[in-house]
Amino acid sequence: MIVPGKPFEPRIRPMELKDVQRVWEIDVASFSLPWPERSYRFEILENPASHCTILEVSQDGQQPEIAGMIVMWFILDEAHIGTIAIDKPYRRLGLGRILLADALMDAYQKGIRMSFLEVRRSNQAAQAMYEQFGFQVAGVRNRYYKDNGEDALLMTLNPIQPARLKQLREKPLIVESGN
Numbered sequence: 001m002i003v004p005g006k007p008f009e010p011r012i013r014p015m016e017l018k019d020v021q022r023v024w025e026i027d028v029a030s031f032s033l034p035w036p037e038r039s040y041r042f043e044i045l046e047n048p049a050s051h052c053t054i055l056e057v058s059q060d061g062q063q064p065e066i067a068g069m070i071v072m073w074f075i076l077d078e079a080h081i082g083t084i085a086i087d088k089p090y091r092r093l094g095l096g097r098i099l100l101a102d103a104l105m106d107a108y109q110k111g112i113r114m115s116f117l118e119v120r121r122s123n124q125a126a127q128a129m130y131e132q133f134g135f136q137v138a139g140v141r142n143r144y145y146k147d148n149g150e151d152a153l154l155m156t157l158n159p160i161q162p163a164r165l166k167q168l169r170e171k172p173l174i175v176e177s178g179n
């Protein structure tokens, strides 16, 4: 855990097999329908369309801890966001924003020009983050989520805007006051 009130360093890197257990813990803590752990192994090892990335943070030269992850599927010129989560103690610091900005910039640099995702109708935190990037609601997938029959909003970003990504990536992180 990072100590509130002190600066910390985020680092974004490709997900490796050794990360899967921690990533899965974050998934289970973040979603009512988590992916099975083996899905992450599959995405890393067997799905050539998959781009799995983690964000880790370190403070005072301590061992970095994984704070979040994103999985995107690149299909032709589209990037489908399969999952993104930041572990609860690390939320609202700007980490979701930089993780998503980095992943979309990577997609853009590979020639991808649009992105889409599904998000629960009730998930206002995620929707607010996506709106900052320019994602807009393009449709509804009725009763998409099996646990409670909730609708998914289909959100699309078309085109991906690299100048906006750069701005969001460079916005300072929040260092919590600790009070």
Ligand SMILES: CC(C)(COP(=O)(O)OP(=O)(O)OC[C@H]1O[C@@H](n2cnc3c(N)ncnc32)[C@H](O)[C@@H]1OP(=O)(O)O)[C@@H](O)C(=O)NCCC(=O)NCCS
Pocket (backbone or CB within 6 Å): 030, 031, 083, 084, 085, 086, 087, 090, 091, 092, 093, 094, 095, 096, 097, 098, 117, 118, 119, 120, 123, 124, 125, 126, 128, 129, 130, 132
């Ligand atoms: C969605 C999620 C990844 C955001 O990560 P985060 O690191 O907390 O987000 P950030 O601190 O980078 O915030 C980026 C923007 O998102 C929005 N946001 C994030 N959390 C919010 C909240 N609780 N309420 C309202 N807006 C919120 C804000 O617009 C924020 O910008 P601001 O700081 O300028 O106000 C995180 O809440 C999470 O992991 N949720 C559970 C998993 C999930 O729902 N994933 C999305 C599935 S579609």
